[in-house]
Amino acid sequence: MSNPYILEKRVAIAAVLRACSLTSAVFNNLVKGEKLTKDDKSPVTVGDFAAQAVVNTILAHSFPDDPIVGEEDSAELRGESNSNIRDRVVGLANDSLTAKLIEGEQPAWGIGPSASHSADDLLDAIDRGNYGGGRTGRMWTLDPIDGTKGFLRGEQYAVCLAFLVDSKVQIGVMGCPNLPIDAANPDGRRGCLFVAVRGHGAEQCSLSNLHEHPIPLRIPPYSPSTFNLLESVESAHSSHGFNERVSTALGITRQPTRMDSQAKYCALARGDGGVYLRTPTGVGYVEKIWDHASGSLLVEEAGGVITDMRGEPLDFGLGRTLGENFGVVAAGKEGHAKVIAAIKKVKEEASK
Numbered sequence: 001m002s003n004p005y006i007l008e009k010r011v012a013i014a015a016v017l018r019a020c021s022l023t024s025a026v027f028n029n030l031v032k033g034e035k036l037t038k039d040d041k042s043p044v045t046v047g048d049f050a051a052q053a054v055v056n057t058i059l060a061h062s063f064p065d066d067p068i069v070g071e072e073d074s075a076e077l078r079g080e081s082n083s084n085i086r087d088r089v090v091g092l093a094n095d096s097l098t099a100k101l102i103e104g105e106q107p108a109w110g111i112g113p114s115a116s117h118s119a120d121d122l123l124d125a126i127d128r129g130n131y132g133g134g135r136t137g138r139m140w141t142l143d144p145i146d147g148t149k150g151f152l153r154g155e156q157y158a159v160c161l162a163f164l165v166d167s168k169v170q171i172g173v174m175g176c177p178n179l180p181i182d183a184a185n186p187d188g189r190r191g192c193l194f195v196a197v198r199g200h201g202a203e204q205c206s207l208s209n210l211h212e213h214p215i216p217l218r219i220p221p222y223s224p225s226t227f228n229l230l231e232s233v234e235s236a237h238s239s240h241g242f243n244e245r246v247s248t249a250l251g252i253t254r255q256p257t258r259m260d261s262q263a264k265y266c267a268l269a270r271g272d273g274g275v276y277l278r279t280p281t282g283v284g285y286v287e288k289i290w291d292h293a294s295g296s297l298l299v300e301e302a303g304g305v306i307t308d309m310r311g312e313p314l315d316f317g318l319g320r321t322l323g324e325n326f327g328v329v330a331a332g333k334e335g336h337a338k339v340i341a342a343i344k345k346v347k348e349e350a351s352k
């Protein structure tokens with residue numbers, strides 16, 4: 001069957017590409033004071049706000065009735081005390097939206113030299129991401145910069161956009177500006193785009209040229225000598241201690257790969273690492289749908305399996321969070337079954 005969501009895919013790719021150019025430019029010119037701290041103490045930069053404004057503006061042009069669950073909102077930008085940050089966000093978003101069209105892009109998508117927007121329009125565009133989520137209908141979810149801490153360190157981050165129908169992810173697009181194109185050549189060229197369409201597979205190509213080196217993604221069969229963990233850099237986001245016990249139970253000898261953001265799902269999908277393992281740190285944090293939606297489809301379309309730590313499917317239909325899931329395990333089929341069994345064993349030992 002052909003992909004029924006061709007336009008959604010093309011628009012999503014255009015939006016993520018523009019957001020990636022924006023975030024790369026922000027990183028190269030980030031100046032002190034362009035970062036805020038949110039109520040949960042996590043950082044947010046002008047790049048996160050501007051990228052959300054750009055993606056949501058583009059989505060609103062093609063799909064005006066589609067709701068969006070986006071990570072950021074504009075409240076902090078509306079106060080006078082942050083007017084310098086607001087001006088910078090507006091400037092960055094307009095630079096991105098008005099950049100010249102590249103092959104395949106359409107002016108009707110709200111982009112191109114005449115697509116400048118007012119500050120109010122762009123703040124409202126950010127707030128189009130305030131949708132509460134839900135079980136039925138069409139919906140998008142966006143993480144304009146996933147791994148903001150990695151972004152600030154100059155390490156891995158990802159612009160992540162997913163399209164869902166009846167709470168099932170149909171399209172996942174992820175831009176990873178700092179990820180090496182060839183995992184075997186970590187010092188080589190960087191910047192990858194990952195695209196997954198349900199029932200139609202997953203592929204990687206270069207961010208700077210979509211026709212360059214498109215590679216279909218397939219998670220390789222389980223192999224004990226190469227299998228290892230992909231885990232968060234931040235120990236507050238995934239329990240490194242629990243993960244280590246799972247690793248020992250599995251007899252893994254390789255060190256874990258610590259990487260920020262959903263770039264971990266991308267690495268897994270191209271066979272660079274064995275299992276994405278995210279285990280709660282015990283602070284009652286509930287995972288957000290935008291942190292996993294696009295990555296989950298990438299893994300599934302690369303032939304893998306993704307569940308929570310109990311083996312339950314991720315439920316994207318409960319609102320803005322994965323309210324009933326506990327941790328995340330994603331791997332090839334055989335590796336996934338082994339990891340779920342190892343988690344069970346570690347938990348049983350801990351409760352003795």
Ligand SMILES: Nc1ncnc2c1ncn2[C@@H]1O[C@H](COP(=O)(O)OS(=O)(=O)O)[C@@H](OP(=O)(O)O)[C@H]1O
Nearest residue numbers: 145146147148149232233234236237259260261285
């Ligand atoms: N306590 C806690 N537990 C679990 N997850 C949390 C927690 N706090 C934050 N977050 C979310 O983690 C997102 C960053 O993704 P990763 O953890 O995979 O990357 S990192 O290595 O930790 O940077 C990060 O996404 P961004 O805010 O988009 O960077 C958060 O949504």
Ligand SMILES: [Mg+2]
Nearest residue numbers: 143146147291
């Ligand atoms: Mg995130």
Ligand SMILES: [Mg+2]
Nearest residue numbers: 071143145146
């Ligand atoms: Mg984010």
Ligand SMILES: [Mg+2]
Nearest residue numbers: 042043071148
């Ligand atoms: Mg954040």
